[in-house]
Amino acid sequence: MKTDLTDTTAGAVERALVQGRRAIGTPAVGMVLTLVIVTDEENAYDAVKAAEDASREHPSRTLVVIRRQARGTHDRPRPRLDAEVRLGAEAGTGETVVLRMYGDVAQHAESVVLPLLLPDAPVVVWWPVDAPDNPSKDPLGALAQRRITDLYAVENPMETLSKRVNAYAPGDTDLAWTRLxxxxxxxxxxxxxxxxxxxxxxxxxxxxxxxxxxxxxxxxxxxxxxxxxxxxxxxxxxxxxxxxxxxxxxxxxxxxxxxxxxxxxxxxxxxxLKVRSTAELIAEELRRLDADEMYAVALRGEGTEETPVHV
Missing domain, CATH: 3.30.1330 (60s Ribosomal Protein L30; Chain: A;)
Structure with a gap:
C-alpha cells in the first residue's frame, strides 16, 4: 500500500500511517526500531532497498530524509514537505516513509522526523553518503542511539577518517568497519x-x-x-x-x-570470505545498539581500560 502526500505535515504523515495500518490489518507493535536514512535523490533507491531487505531481520519504521531545492516566487526556496507512505508489500516487513523536504523545512529536518519516531524504540541514523563531520552533533544524529556512516562513500576516505577520530562519540560506527x-x-x-x-x-x-x-x-x-x-x-x-x-x-x-x-x-x-551486500552490513549493525567499543579502538589506534581489546 502506498500513499502520496503533497505539501503536507508530520501530523498528516502520522495519520496516513495509522490509516494504512488499519487498512491492511498490520499493527505497529512488531517493529523494533526507527531507522532514519539521510540521503539524496540519487542514492535513495539503493539505500531504501537495502533497508527493506534488512527489515526482514529487523522490522522497523524507516524514515528517508531527502533534502530538495525547490524554487518559488522571486527565486526563493519555498518551504514544503512531500511524503510517500509505504506499508505492506511496498515496505518489506516494516513501514517506509520517504520525506522530501524543501526550503526551510530541509534545514530543520529533525522537527519533521521527531514526531514520526516509534515511541519507546531505539533510533538509528544512517548516512549512505555525505555524512556530517561530527555525526553525534548533527541535529538528526543527536536523536539516535546508533549513527552509521560509510567511509567508502566519501571522496577522500583517509582525510575523513582522521576527522572521525576527533569527532567520535559512543554510538558512532562505520560500514567500512562492518565490512571487516x-x-x-x-x-x-x-x-x-x-x-x-x-x-x-x-x-x-x-x-x-x-x-x-x-x-x-x-x-x-x-x-x-x-x-x-x-x-x-x-x-x-x-x-x-x-x-x-x-x-x-x-x-x-x-x-x-x-x-x-x-x-x-x-x-x-x-x-x-565474501564481500557482503549493503543490506547484510546494515542488518549486522541493527543487531546491536550499544556502543561499538572495538570500532572506537580501531579508529583511534589505541586501547583503554574502558574499551577492552577483543574481536
Whole structure:
C-alpha cells in the first residue's frame, strides 16, 4: 500500500500511517526500531532497498530524509514537505516513509522526523553518503542511539577518517568497519588455533582503502606489533600476513568469495570470505545498539581500560 502526500505535515504523515495500518490489518507493535536514512535523490533507491531487505531481520519504521531545492516566487526556496507512505508489500516487513523536504523545512529536518519516531524504540541514523563531520552533533544524529556512516562513500576516505577520530562519540560506527567482521573473526580464530606470538604483520589492500587502515590499527592494538600497509590490486582487503618465530599465518583473498588460510606446519585450507551486500552490513549493525567499543579502538589506534581489546 502506498500513499502520496503533497505539501503536507508530520501530523498528516502520522495519520496516513495509522490509516494504512488499519487498512491492511498490520499493527505497529512488531517493529523494533526507527531507522532514519539521510540521503539524496540519487542514492535513495539503493539505500531504501537495502533497508527493506534488512527489515526482514529487523522490522522497523524507516524514515528517508531527502533534502530538495525547490524554487518559488522571486527565486526563493519555498518551504514544503512531500511524503510517500509505504506499508505492506511496498515496505518489506516494516513501514517506509520517504520525506522530501524543501526550503526551510530541509534545514530543520529533525522537527519533521521527531514526531514520526516509534515511541519507546531505539533510533538509528544512517548516512549512505555525505555524512556530517561530527555525526553525534548533527541535529538528526543527536536523536539516535546508533549513527552509521560509510567511509567508502566519501571522496577522500583517509582525510575523513582522521576527522572521525576527533569527532567520535559512543554510538558512532562505520560500514567500512562492518565490512571487516569476517576478516576479524577469521584472524582471531586462526590465532586461537596457532597459539603463537606474532612479531609483525602486513595488511594488503587497494590504495586508500579505509577498511584496510582500520584493520591495520585494530591489529596493532590487538597484537601490540607494528603493521605494514601494502598496496595490492584489490578489490578491498586482499590479504593479511602475520609473522612469528614458528612461521607465517596468512589469510589471502585475491578476488571472489573464497579465501585461503595458511597456518605453520598445516596444509592450506579454503574458507568463505565474501564481500557482503549493503543490506547484510546494515542488518549486522541493527543487531546491536550499544556502543561499538572495538570500532572506537580501531579508529583511534589505541586501547583503554574502558574499551577492552577483543574481536
Amino acid at each position: 567482521t569476517l576478516w576479524r573473526s577469521t584472524l582471531a580464530a586462526a590465532l586461537d588455533k596457532a597459539r603463537m606470538r606474532v612479531t609483525s604483520a602486513t595488511v594488503e589492500a587497494e590504495a586508500g582503502n579505509p577498511a584496510a587502515e582500520l584493520l591495520a590499527r585494530w591489529l596493532e592494538v590487538r597484537l601490540h606489533v607494528s603493521v605494514e600497509r601494502a598496496v595490492s590490486d584489490g578489490p578491498a582487503v586482499t590479504a593479511v600476513r602475520l609473522d612469528s618465530a614458528a612461521g607465517e599465518i596468512v589469510v589471502d583473498r585475491p578476488e571472489g568469495p573464497v579465501a585461503t588460510l595458511v597456518l605453520p606446519d598445516q596444509p592450506p585450507r579454503t574458507l568463505a
